[in-house]
Amino acid sequence: xxxxDKKDNHLDDYEYELFNLFSRRQSPxxxxxxxxxxxxxxSFIDSKELIYANKEDCSKFIEAIRSNYAKSTxxxxxxxxxxxxxxxxxxxxxxxxxxxxxxxxxxxxIKNKDDVLxxxxxxxxxxxxxxxxxxxxxIIVCLITTGCLLSELVRLRWKDIIINSNDIAYIRLGKGxxxxxxxxxxxxxxxLMEYRNYSGLPSEIDQTHDFIFTTQKxxxxxxxxxxxxxxxxxxxxxxxxxxxxxxRHSFAAINLSLGMEKEDVKDKLGWSDxxxxxxxxxxxxxxxxxxxxxxxxxxxxxxxxxxxxxxxYKIDYESKE
Numbered sequence: 001x002x003x004x005d006k007k008d009n010h011l012d013d014y015e016y017e018l019f020n021l022f023s024r025r026q027s028p029x030x031x032x033x034x035x036x037x038x039x040x041x042x043s044f045i046d047s048k049e050l051i052y053a054n055k056e057d058c059s060k061f062i063e064a065i066r067s068n069y070a071k072s073t074x075x076x077x078x079x080x081x082x083x084x085x086x087x088x089x090x091x092x093x094x095x096x097x098x099x100x101x102x103x104x105x106x107x108x109x110i111k112n113k114d115d116v117l118x119x120x121x122x123x124x125x126x127x128x129x130x131x132x133x134x135x136x137x138x139i140i141v142c143l144i145t146t147g148c149l150l151s152e153l154v155r156l157r158w159k160d161i162i163i164n165s166n167d168i169a170y171i172r173l174g175k176g177x178x179x180x181x182x183x184x185x186x187x188x189x190x191x192l193m194e195y196r197n198y199s200g201l202p203s204e205i206d207q208t209h210d211f212i213f214t215t216q217k218x219x220x221x222x223x224x225x226x227x228x229x230x231x232x233x234x235x236x237x238x239x240x241x242x243x244x245x246x247x248r249h250s251f252a253a254i255n256l257s258l259g260m261e262k263e264d265v266k267d268k269l270g271w272s273d274x275x276x277x278x279x280x281x282x283x284x285x286x287x288x289x290x291x292x293x294x295x296x297x298x299x300x301x302x303x304x305x306x307x308x309x310x311x312x313y314k315i316d317y318e319s320k321e
Contacts (some may be wrong), residue, residue: 010042015050022087037080040065051094053085059139062102074105087112116280117242117250125237132236136229138191139213141245143230145185147251147269148224150244159207161192178270193279253280 011019023031038050045053053096058081065074078099085097112196117125122144129137143152152173160172162181169184192212197203199214211219230244248269254266262274 010241012049014044018050018088018093018155019084021091022084034080035085037077040077041081049090051100055098058098058102062105066105070280078102078104083136108111115246115249116253117239117246119254121242122250125233125239128236130235132233134191134195135213136233138195138227139226140233140247141185141188141191142171143247144251145188146171146173146182147248147255149248149270152270153226154213154221154223155212156211156212157209158205158214159209161205163205174270177272180267180270183235221319234315249280250275256280 004202004319019035023034026034039054041061042050044064045057060064062074062078065077069077082097082099082104085099088094089097125140139153142148142156143150146268155175156171156173160171161184162170164170169189170181171184171188172179172181174180192205195201195212196205211220213226215221215225229243230239230247234240235240252265255268256262256277261275265271265277266274
């Protein structure tokens, strides 16, 4: 795969040889990912060979990508190139890694109010639900009320909806060490039942391996499909500054603000450590103020399309037995 792209990526034969030595233990996907970053840098320094790149080249390159890529992407590009040049130094193809002179772009893991939807904004989003299909409404409410990852949502199957002997519904998310069961919000269950009816499925949820969310052309949905669905909904609600991942941040921040213990938030989101909660310390006051402002206990209903924070994020420790 790499060799097929040789004419388009500006590396000469010697540089290819170095890259193949560097990437010999990488998976095909990782190898291709590294190659794209290295050829991006090669294109930037134009006719200069990679082994002759200096700190000025590296500094100007990082400065250039900062204005064209997200911070997280810049951090990744820097790390990949730093690793490649470390290899060249270790194998004595160069005397010094020029990227050590360049400050690494770092993405802060601390969340701020720009990463979290307020209760008012969630209501604003819910208000445009009549313009969405039943599937899209179900997807958005699932993201909001469970805090699940996109990768977890697209893998959901009907067998992951569990209804116990007390008719309390739960949803199974994640896999391996991150597998967990979360109580299903009543409104999400209602939407899923309507979605089943729309799709011509039996009213009773059966434990099949069929994916819950599908498209007209496929029996499953992709991350990209979900991002587009969320983007359209956020645009309709006048909230285009947010993205799908911000629902997860909102779930964490609002639950912490409502008094949920860090350990419980960890369990609900599948975090490996409750210390991740520290990332939300600066946004909790913002959420607290919003909760006080919206303390009138509104509940989501089809007529008003509004939802209160206590209805949406209510902590419930009822037994599944």
